[in-house]
Amino acid sequence: MSAPTRTTGTLDLTVVVPAYNEEERLGPTLDAITGHLQENEARWGSWEVVVVDDGSTDGTRDLVTALADPRVQLVTSPRNRGKGHALRLGVAASRGARVLVTDADLAAPIEELAVLDEALTEGHAAAIGSRSVPGATIEHHQHRVRELLGRAGNLLIRRVAVPGIRDTQCGFKLFEGDRARTAFAASRLNGWGIDVEVLQHFRRADWPVAEIPVRWAHQSGSKVRPLDYARVLAELTALKARALRPADLLGVTLFLLMAVALYAGRWLDPAHRYLPDSLQDQNQWEWFFAVTADNVRHFNNPLFTDLQGFPDGVNLMANTALLGLSVPFTPVTLFAGPAVSLALVMTLGLAATATAWYWLIRKRVVRQRGAAFAGAALATFAPPMVSHANAHPNFVILFMMPLIIDRALRLCEGERVTRNGVVLGLMAAYQIFLGEEPLLLAAMGMVLFALAYAALRRDLAKAAWRPLLRGLLIGGAVCLPIVAFPLYWQFAGPQSYKSVLHGDNAGNSPLALLSFAERSLMAGDADRANALSLNPTEQNAFYGWPLVLLAFAIVVRMWERTAVKALAFTAVAAAFLSLGPEFRIPLTDSVLPGPWALLAKRPLFESVIEGRVAMICAPALGMLVALAVERLAATRRLPTQYFGTLAVLLAVLPIVPAPLKTVERADVPAFIADGTWKSYVGKGESLIPVPLPDPGNAEALHWQTAADLGFRLPGGYFNGPYGAERVGIYGAAPRFTSNMLRDVRYTGVAPTIGPNWRAQAKKDFAYWKAGVLVLAPQTNDGLLRETLKQLTGKQGKWTGGVWVWDLHDGS
Numbered sequence: 001m002s003a004p005t006r007t008t009g010t011l012d013l014t015v016v017v018p019a020y021n022e023e024e025r026l027g028p029t030l031d032a033i034t035g036h037l038q039e040n041e042a043r044w045g046s047w048e049v050v051v052v053d054d055g056s057t058d059g060t061r062d063l064v065t066a067l068a069d070p071r072v073q074l075v076t077s078p079r080n081r082g083k084g085h086a087l088r089l090g091v092a093a094s095r096g097a098r099v100l101v102t103d104a105d106l107a108a109p110i111e112e113l114a115v116l117d118e119a120l121t122e123g124h125a126a127a128i129g130s131r132s133v134p135g136a137t138i139e140h141h142q143h144r145v146r147e148l149l150g151r152a153g154n155l156l157i158r159r160v161a162v163p164g165i166r167d168t169q170c171g172f173k174l175f176e177g178d179r180a181r182t183a184f185a186a187s188r189l190n191g192w193g194i195d196v197e198v199l200q201h202f203r204r205a206d207w208p209v210a211e212i213p214v215r216w217a218h219q220s221g222s223k224v225r226p227l228d229y230a231r232v233l234a235e236l237t238a239l240k241a242r243a244l245r246p247a248d249l250l251g252v253t254l255f256l257l258m259a260v261a262l263y264a265g266r267w268l269d270p271a272h273r274y275l276p277d278s279l280q281d282q283n284q285w286e287w288f289f290a291v292t293a294d295n296v297r298h299f300n301n302p303l304f305t306d307l308q309g310f311p312d313g314v315n316l317m318a319n320t321a322l323l324g325l326s327v328p329f330t331p332v333t334l335f336a337g338p339a340v341s342l343a344l345v346m347t348l349g350l351a352a353t354a355t356a357w358y359w360l361i362r363k364r365v366v367r368q369r370g371a372a373f374a375g376a377a378l379a380t381f382a383p384p385m386v387s388h389a390n391a392h393p394n395f396v397i398l399f400m401m402p403l404i405i406d407r408a409l410r411l412c413e414g415e416r417v418t419r420n421g422v423v424l425g426l427m428a429a430y431q432i433f434l435g436e437e438p439l440l441l442a443a444m445g446m447v448l449f450a451l452a453y454a455a456l457r458r459d460l461a462k463a464a465w466r467p468l469l470r471g472l473l474i475g476g477a478v479c480l481p482i483v484a485f486p487l488y489w490q491f492a493g494p495q496s497y498k499s500v501l502h503g504d505n506a507g508n509s510p511l512a513l514l515s516f517a518e519r520s521l522m523a524g525d526a527d528r529a530n531a532l533s534l535n536p537t538e539q540n541a542f543y544g545w546p547l548v549l550l551a552f553a554i555v556v557r558m559w560e561r562t563a564v565k566a567l568a569f570t571a572v573a574a575a576f577l578s579l580g581p582e583f584r585i586p587l588t589d590s591v592l593p594g595p596w597a598l599l600a601k602r603p604l605f606e607s608v609i610e611g612r613v614a615m616i617c618a619p620a621l622g623m624l625v626a627l628a629v630e631r632l633a634a635t636r637r638l639p640t641q642y643f644g645t646l647a648v649l650l651a652v653l654p655i656v657p658a659p660l661k662t663v664e665r666a667d668v669p670a671f672i673a674d675g676t677w678k679s680y681v682g683k684g685e686s687l688i689p690v691p692l693p694d695p696g697n698a699e700a701l702h703w704q705t706a707a708d709l710g711f712r713l714p715g716g717y718f719n720g721p722y723g724a725e726r727v728g729i730y731g732a733a734p735r736f737t738s739n740m741l742r743d744v745r746y747t748g749v750a751p752t753i754g755p756n757w758r759a760q761a762k763k764d765f766a767y768w769k770a771g772v773l774v775l776a777p778q779t780n781d782g783l784l785r786e787t788l789k790q791l792t793g794k795q796g797k798w799t800g801g802v803w804v805w806d807l808h809d810g811s
Helices: 025-040 060-067 083-092 108-120 143-160 177-186 194-204 227-244 246-263 280-295 332-335 338-364 369-381 385-387 400-412 417-431 438-455 459-491 510-514 526-531 545-558 562-577 612-633 638-655 699-706 737-748 753-767 780-791
Strands: 010-020 049-056 073-075 096-102 126-130 138-141 172-176 209-213 215-217 583-584 591-593 688-689 719-722 725-731 768-774 797-800 802-806
Touching: 010 025, 010 172, 010 591, 025 049, 025 108, 049 083, 073 083, 073 369, 073 591, 083 096, 083 177, 096 108, 096 177, 096 526, 108 126, 108 172, 108 209, 126 194, 126 699, 143 417, 172 177, 172 338, 177 194, 177 215, 194 209, 209 797, 246 369, 246 699, 280 332, 280 338, 280 699, 332 338, 338 369, 338 400, 338 612, 369 385, 369 612, 385 612, 400 417, 400 438, 400 459, 400 753, 417 438, 438 562, 438 612, 510 545, 545 612, 545 638, 562 583, 562 612, 688 699, 688 753, 737 753, 737 780, 753 768, 768 780, 780 802
Parallel strands: 010 049, 010 096, 049 073, 126 209, 138 215, 688 768
Antiparallel strands: 096 172, 126 172, 583 591, 719 725, 768 802, 797 802
């Protein structure tokens, strides 16, 4: 910020009064101001009053001219342009060593100038009258609605532009003259937001501002109209946008372009392109968005549906329905369809996550913007994140995590513990509706970092633990009432379950940490990556040996920094935990116990795929790279800068992701698409795809969303209970007929259909309240057709591209 421009001002005080059609109120105001200044010339010295006529259409201008007082100057504007423009003209014309700006209604009496002047005498650059600090007296209140709008506006202003100032809009402010002229000359807003813009200028220039309680009384005839509150919001938005540095805007734009490039194949035709590496997850997630929008539209319970898993239904809170975004995106889903809505959420969510990491790294780790960009890009587009970008938006839309981390750090610093505790609680509650497992993993990462940092800096830990604990307790008290019922529904409501079984060991191989992911642009190896992971959506490590070596070098070179040591511990501990309850030493038959065994059976942790813990390494590695890039940028040794930058590029380039694979999506059969199904499925009945949809083949979910959720489906792809123990499984609880049809489809072997199978099928069809069986062309469809013929005693009917069996009597 430049220093204030010196002027040739020769007066002690200038009073600037903006006026627009103030013929009725301006006369008494000028009499009060000039009378007070004349009576107290020993204190105020030489003075002037500058009235700015902002294009008035009444007698405002003539009233000032008629005074014939050389100390009362008139500045005119040819047309009305707003308070901001008027103040800018008036302050520019001022000559005082101090400049008071006051509204034409003089709601704060001129006698209050003395208390503002004392603040400037004590060393402040500005003193602003306030109605919201202790000691203020409001003799006549505004209308209750206007007062509430004003308070809400001031709260927003504090959050967006000038933290710490409770009342920016009180029209009674005293400035040092030269600094006022500098700040107002730099302003651009013409409306009521000028006060905020000028105070923001003072704040950024580190010119101290005092907020002083004053006497204030609302005056009739206010020029503030209800629409002006919306205009102030628009001006605040413009102010915030102008405050962004071009480099920041460039970074956000690049993050968005990177996200679009990753999903380029889908964006060619979102409704008709499919991510094959998502397996069946794209069908599942589109269904989640569609059913949530349907629940919202019909005012149904957003935590439950029986459209899938019929007749038992699906506990949506116990599934990753992403309610924090699927609910607000309901209009998009209803208008453009769930495929477009999901593609938009995943693309924008990925860019928002990168932007949030950039903001946190820039604020807390490095000052250099290029370094922060590099760190955020690695944290967001690391190989495990790209793997989950195929299928799991809850693991790539993580924009709340940097905000939660920052809020926790504020608590550690003892900053406004109550307020930050409340905000942290609200953030945690919202994140629960985005994804609970990512929140658990983030908490693990924060605990690992905190333990390491506390061990290294016990003095800081001793000072931080009390405000942190208090803030966490406040946050819990705020969060729990919000999420209590949804969590009750999740863990004890209909179709709830205890835990999801992922196998005995879903941890990473040690080699997975050093190898390259399938979608790595330059070094990807699909066969090796799939051999070291559960499937293409769970390549949870794969950082590559060059990046691991670079991180090791960074830690050695910058070991003196406490943050580096703590980040290194966090990354190593997370990688070790991700190996699972036991792991095999590569190239040997030796199996060792892993630390995850201590957590594997604990509540919450028992449902975690332990290999995902390695995702914690991504932001830790990103911050280490950011620190290294900042140091390289600061060094003046060209060889160090050259070879260091080269090392960073060589380590990162192999893991730059290629765009996700997409294929043409299978067409929905005409039987579904043209609504023929409606004549086969009665009220309360279900449509039975053969075999029933399951996690291995959930194309029927796409049929259902294409039919605007007009029919119910037994089976499906979701998490639900199984057996008396209510253990979590993927899909609906199996029945004899569903298992048999699935076996025929995948093995090509059918059992001998006798009375027992027909009786069981009749029982299962009745349980599912089946109206029609639908067999689409697929592997072994001839054998499936013959099996259904024997089960039902009927020939199927070919219609709309599928075979159908009407199960109604007499059909």
